[in-house]
Amino acid sequence: MSIYNPLPILKGLWTTIKSVVEKPVTLQYPEQKRVMPQRFKGRHHLRRYDNGLEKCIGCALCAAACPADAIFVEASENTDEVRYSPGERYASTYEINMMRCIYCGYCEDACPTEAIQLGHDYEMAYTEKRNSIYTREILLDPPPEGQESTPRKVEPGVFNRSIPVMKDAE
């Protein structure tokens, strides 16, 4: 007749007690939200210059670089009367299908004006399929404090270059 060995059960109990006092890993989402690491790639933003003009020039290089074919761009022509971005061309349609996007960030790499950037937002649940299409209105950042939005009327002949001078990375 064997004697009952309490050791294994105590060992298990110890683990239980230990976890009771440990800080829990569960986040009480949505009340609590995780802080994302700096380089996390979440949903895209279309950025603006400090003066409020849109950076995107509608070149569709992001769409060309996208391995999931998630981006769709259509361009139109700027005038000084109705200006969205510097230079001649802006994106009149800009759509990202979030259901296709794999968050690889290739669009960001391809963009010649650093217009499209992956941000930190990840709350993109939707109940209708068509809501997976993020349009330019959703993606565009609001203009910086005190700056007018786009389109706007500008002084003639000032914003005549599409691509800003960018210094090479050292």
Place this chain on the structure above:
Amino acid sequence: MAEQVKENTVTLTIDGVEVAVPQGTLVVDAAKIAGQDIPVFCYHPKMEPVGMCRMCLVDIGYPVKDRNTGEAVLNEDGTPKIQFGRTLVTGCTQVVSEGMVVVGYSEKVQQARKDVLEFFLTSHPLDCPICDKGGECPLQNLTLAYGPGESRFNYDEKKKNLKHVPLGDLIFLDRERCIHCARCTRFQEEIVDDPVIGFYNRGRSLEITTWSEPGFDSYWSGNTTDICPVGALTTADFRFGARPWEMLEVASICRECPVGCNLTLNTRREAKSGGKMVVKRVMPRQNEQVNELWICDKGRFGYHYASADDRLTTPLIRKEGEFIPASWDEALSLAAEKMQAAGSRLVSVAGGQLSNEDYFHIGQLTEHLGGKAVLYSNMMGGDLTTKVGMGPGSNLADLGAGDAILVVASDLEEEAPLYWLRVKQAAERGATLIVANPRATKTDRYAAHIIRYEYGQEAAAILALSLDRIGDSDLADESFKQAAKAFAEAENAVVFFGSEGTGMAQSDALSKACANLLIATGHTGRPNNGLVGVWDKGNVQGGWDMGLQPSATLFDDLKAAKAAYVVGADLAGDNPAYKQALAQAEFVVVQELHHTATMELADVVLPAQSFMEREGTLTSGERRVQRYYPAVPPAGESKADFAITAEIAAMAGKELESVSAGLVFLGIVGKFKDYADLDYQALAEVSEQWPIIGREDLYYGGTGYANHQGLGVLLGTAAGRGEPVLIDGFDLPDTGVDGLLAVPVTRLYDQGNNLRYAAVMFPRIASSYVSLNPADAAGLGESVVVELNGFQVEVALKLDENVPQGIVVVPRSFGLPISAPTPVVVKN
């Protein structure tokens, strides 16, 4: 023979590849033949080399010969010794020679290419992301392939230039992108002889300007955007429309004139257009026997009608004066019932731009019902071109010294731009060009003989050109005699007859006179000989071939009709007289793309598909049958014309193929002798063409598309088969008129239904006008009232020294009721 081949070819080595090419070939062309790349910017295979850009620099070596013996000196290993020059040579100006060794892959050459590109980029804006050429740009591609990664030039010293310069209404110039290759200016000068753009200033300030008014006033301007090797010239029509790699390519054929230029339609699905697949631009597709690499601006920019917003999308039935949308079944059975009931009082009118399949079915149905099928054209002679037309093996590019071309009653550039270009080139190769026309046209510039006759005397003038009759004609002066001699003695001869100043009666006499002249001088039944109709609409020849004919009594036919079946023809819009006639017809069925004046008179409207939405075949003025393909899905419930006709036929008790255009074509093949050996496969065949162009060779031929979808087939003629050819006798039309005579002429940019939708072209389309000789215009103001055929129209008056006295030149499709020479009153 072998000896001769050897004599005329030269063998050379290009980057290790041995190639034999004809004597006189340029090194860059030889490289293309050998499949090797020697990059070029300013050279274009259709133009003379100028050696301006230095991109084609190569190292060239020649075999060393012993001075005394003339023998080739050999290296120790027995290979011929090659002596290279001290400097690099431009391959585009260098002609090949026997044993030549061309090196493009040496470090020296690669370095030279790098340097040339670095120079080109000193002031280039590098804005490829927003440039319409980006993605199909020779400068971009060659910089990636051969260019330096970095520039030694100071960024801040880049020359800033205007980036948005409209060169006229159709073409934009970006001065910063231009690399001063002069391809555009040389094209305008050398190829189409419209030198309206050119260089201005010097050095880094060199820029392209236009000095015509309106700017860049040429029917050919779009082609410069294809051959500009950078994004300096782009079209206003496509501007920022899409990136080149985003579009699909579909082969098509232009139907704006009888030439039948081969096109590529670039399509894309668009949010802007509500998620529809749309045609974004029309590009030329190479067919060296038809349009080479070029198309005119009407073909390039005039396509918008096919996708216009007001397209008809459902059948309509008129109930109590209103159009009510109906189901196909309802509309078709109503149409079928009325058409069947009409019997011999059914008149079917088929427009001039339908496909052969459509004509075939309209003919079959109308015949079945016992009605009359009419081809809507004001020209006659489509039966003569089947007898004495240009047969298989013909190519206008083969005409040259010793041959003759007669262009009669045609302002050829306005009526069929590519025919004009091909005729001009034949004249430059040495062919004798005879131009017979009552007023001066651009074609005169290349004519060896110019014949002026009075409007209405075109047939008499051609009769007077027959050598055996020249004695009896009171028209024939010295110019006739010389021209007649040149024509009769020519090895090959082709006659182009147009519709300058002619109505149906004049056209009938003229075409017969032309056919007689060809027969009398023995210019029939052989390749590169025969009659070409410069038809007033794109597929008139196809209509004739399918057994349809114009009717001189169309007005009365319609008035008396119990049912009129009008397919793709805006009778009422073209001529108010037809409007009155149609209003009297008891029942009108209109098959159309969009709202037209004719459609307003219909009882049943059947929505048809545009040429972009379906397939079919067209027959050109030279009688080349060519295939076009569907590019975009049909608008709404519209159906192909032949399918609609087939469904009406089914309800009226006649089985016709209603689904596949290819099967309809088999019916054509079975019925018409000239089409006997054809099928859709044969029409889709291609063979090698020179110059080699296409997507891999953008730097060489431009952005025009290579032809992978069919060169078409030239039909045989009765004369070619050796059948006896008889031409009916004809009466010379009466020309006597007291007072002013109005004559119809054709303008390329008219106010017709097609161009009504091409917004970019609006500024280039004249408002309604008539032209008069200044001597006849005494007392008349800038705006006049024209009394024509019982109608009064107010139009602008243009004074033109070229218009003979007593004549009022009235352009067709400008809202003026004219289809034949008519007495006219012009007053203030």
